[in-house]
Amino acid sequence: METMSQIKKIERKVKKLQHVVLKETGVTCVAHPTKILAICNAGLVNGLTEEIIVENFKKYGNVNKVCLVPGKSCSFVSYRDLESATMAYNCFNGKLNIAQENKPVYLSFVENLVDFEEEKSWSILPEGLVVLEDFISEKDEETLLELCNFDESCGSMKNRQVKHYGYEFRYDINNVDKDKPLKEKIPMECDFLWTKLNETYFKGFVPNQLTINHYMPGQGIPHHIDTHSAFEDPIMSLSLNSSVIMDFKCDKKHFCVFLPRRSLAIMSGEARYNWTHGITPRKFDVIKSQIGFNTLQRETRVSFTFRRVLQGNCTCRYPFKCDSYAKNNEDKCIEEKVAADLEKTHVHDVYENIANHFSDTRHKPWPNVLEFVQGFQLGSLLVDVGCGNGKYLGHNKNIYEMGCDTSLGLLEVCKNRNFNIFNANCLNIPLKNNIADACISIAVIHHLANDERRLMALKEMARVLTVGGRCLIYVWAKDQKKDNEKSSYIKQDRKNRKAENIEINKNEEEITISENIKLPVHTNRTQFKHKDVLVPWKLKSTEENKQTFLREVVWAEKAVEIRPLETSMHSVFLDFGDFKHRFVAAKARVSLR
Numbered sequence: 001m002e003t004m005s006q007i008k009k010i011e012r013k014v015k016k017l018q019h020v021v022l023k024e025t026g027v028t029c030v031a032h033p034t035k036i037l038a039i040c041n042a043g044l045v046n047g048l049t050e051e052i053i054v055e056n057f058k059k060y061g062n063v064n065k066v067c068l069v070p071g072k073s074c075s076f077v078s079y080r081d082l083e084s085a086t087m088a089y090n091c092f093n094g095k096l097n098i099a100q101e102n103k104p105v106y107l108s109f110v111e112n113l114v115d116f117e118e119e120k121s122w123s124i125l126p127e128g129l130v131v132l133e134d135f136i137s138e139k140d141e142e143t144l145l146e147l148c149n150f151d152e153s154c155g156s157m158k159n160r161q162v163k164h165y166g167y168e169f170r171y172d173i174n175n176v177d178k179d180k181p182l183k184e185k186i187p188m189e190c191d192f193l194w195t196k197l198n199e200t201y202f203k204g205f206v207p208n209q210l211t212i213n214h215y216m217p218g219q220g221i222p223h224h225i226d227t228h229s230a231f232e233d234p235i236m237s238l239s240l241n242s243s244v245i246m247d248f249k250c251d252k253k254h255f256c257v258f259l260p261r262r263s264l265a266i267m268s269g270e271a272r273y274n275w276t277h278g279i280t281p282r283k284f285d286v287i288k289s290q291i292g293f294n295t296l297q298r299e300t301r302v303s304f305t306f307r308r309v310l311q312g313n314c315t316c317r318y319p320f321k322c323d324s325y326a327k328n329n330e331d332k333c334i335e336e337k338v339a340a341d342l343e344k345t346h347v348h349d350v351y352e353n354i355a356n357h358f359s360d361t362r363h364k365p366w367p368n369v370l371e372f373v374q375g376f377q378l379g380s381l382l383v384d385v386g387c388g389n390g391k392y393l394g395h396n397k398n399i400y401e402m403g404c405d406t407s408l409g410l411l412e413v414c415k416n417r418n419f420n421i422f423n424a425n426c427l428n429i430p431l432k433n434n435i436a437d438a439c440i441s442i443a444v445i446h447h448l449a450n451d452e453r454r455l456m457a458l459k460e461m462a463r464v465l466t467v468g469g470r471c472l473i474y475v476w477a478k479d480q481k482k483d484n485e486k487s488s489y490i491k492q493d494r495k496n497r498k499a500e501n502i503e504i505n506k507n508e509e510e511i512t513i514s515e516n517i518k519l520p521v522h523t524n525r526t527q528f529k530h531k532d533v534l535v536p537w538k539l540k541s542t543e544e545n546k547q548t549f550l551r552e553v554v555w556a557e558k559a560v561e562i563r564p565l566e567t568s569m570h571s572v573f574l575d576f577g578d579f580k581h582r583f584v585a586a587k588a589r590v591s592l593r
């Protein structure tokens with residue numbers, strides 16, 4: 001029994017900690033019983049884990065949610081009913097010892113649970129993953145387990161033991177030595193698996209590489225994608241002696257997949273190439289069923305992972321996850337320093353030099369952009385990223401507008417026209433998050449020299465946009481013909497208007513940008529032949545002082561290689577449609593994730 005003074009002491013302690021919970025998470029503690037408990041002084045930073053919480057709190061009822069807050073020393077657990085939560089509260093508050101520091105935890109009721117973690121799912125499988133339960137009998141399991149005596153000859157990893165057959169998988173280079181097959185091939189005892197598999201829709205899979213992983217309870221394997229260039233599709237993994245939860249992750253998705261003992265997991269397509277898989281090192285797994293969370297004790301697990309070594313390059317559809325793609329495109333991609341220098345010389349400096357002349361040629365706003373700008377309501381804020389001479393500012397008297405550009409010369413023109421402007425690069429817009437209702441960027445991001453920088457510019461625009469805000473982006477189109485119709489860019493050339501098909505046989509000039517990058521010089525008013533080019537700008541000064549500046553332009557084709565953005569609040573969908581003038585329009589719809 002607790003004495004009165006002990007009770008008072010716990011109460012004082014909890015009072016203090018309730019403020020900490022509020023400050024750290026924004027969650028308010030309440031005095032009356034609820035279904036949700038805050039564990040006020042233990043969380044991820046004290047080594048508390050989901051399975052420890054479930055393991056302890058399930059004693060008093062069905063736990064239906066556990067929430068650990070990244071970087072904080074508090075956590076939450078919720079029950080299906082009030083009685084269980086009250087019972088846990090009464091029995092554990094000030095008494096239960098679950099965090100590392102051997103101090104009792106203090107509890108409090110809370111009204112609402114905020115989700116701090118990525119959403120996990122226990123019931124969905126990633127596309128391309130198949131789990132065949134009871135794939136082998138207990139007898140077969142025994143036979144296979146006898147094959148692998150883990151002794152000194154096996155590689156011992158930090159978290160598990162491994163043994164390879166057919167080819168060695170080298171963890172130092174994350175690949176196999178393709179020209180050094182091992183003497184020891186996949187044991188014949190495994191052959192029955194492929195006969196069995198022929199009864200399913202994975203006919204004809206014959207592996208030539210086997211990795212046996214041996215995990216003690218508490219051990220695991222870090223998240224990874226099996227190197228694309230090392231193995232073909234599919235990859236198969238047989239679970240022996242213990243079930244386990246294997247975590248599959250892709251973007252913000254996190255699926256906890258239960259691999260029962262004696263099941264065969266087959267990863268192909270998305271699951272093989274685009275999702276990571278891994279096993280969290282722990283002694284229990286947290287399982288979610290219809291009634292709530294539970295834990296399952298792990299036994300020693302032995303997995304047989306069967307694969308086919310890939311000859312040649314990977315040709316998957318997932319370039320961003322593919323080592324073959326990265327390797328083959330290494331020298332094509334313009335690295336950061338070169339990219340920044342290129343933009344300085346062939347974009348920023350050029351616009352400074354041609355500012356006034358450029359401005360004189362830019363009066364007529366394009367109708368699509370006008371329509372977009374004029375569609376915003378009273379009081380909306382519009383940001384024009386790369387506003388040039390302010391051609392799109394001042395067309396909607398109901399809205400507040402700001403323009404930014406790198407060219408001081410062009411900003412000077414805007415200033416004289418009384419527009420609100422500031423000097424900034426689209427890669428770094430000096431505005432707060434989530435403030436602009438509208439954003440336009442007309443013929444700007446194709447001047448950025450590589451994919452990363454174009455993506456960065458889009459992320460910046462998404463960042464300053466309010467949730468639900470809208471953005472209109474135009475970039476150059478490589479193809480200047482559509483349905484046999486020439487764009488006005490080509491038509492504006494007199495020669496082109498007369499003759500239908502003019503081949504330009506002129507030798508192309510190339511400018512050296514860096515050691516391994518040369519950019520071709522484009523002939524104005526002709527169909528573009530390359531993705532990255534320098535576009536000449538002829539300054540009409542005095543005849544003897546004629547000057548040509550080369551502006552760097554990268555194609556729409558490249559600029560649109562953009563996936564949904566991983567910013568915290570927005571995703572951007574680009575849908576390139578309108579073919580107008582020399583540009584392709586991208587209407588970026590920004591919405592809440």
Ligand SMILES: O=C(O)CCC(=O)C(=O)O
Binds near residue numbers: 213238277303
């Ligand atoms: O243990 C398993 O089932 C998977 C092993 C694995 O992912 C690997 O060796 O690459």
Ligand SMILES: [Fe+2]
Binds near residue numbers: 224225226277
């Ligand atoms: Fe793997």
Ligand SMILES: [Zn+2]
Binds near residue numbers: 317
């Ligand atoms: Zn690949």
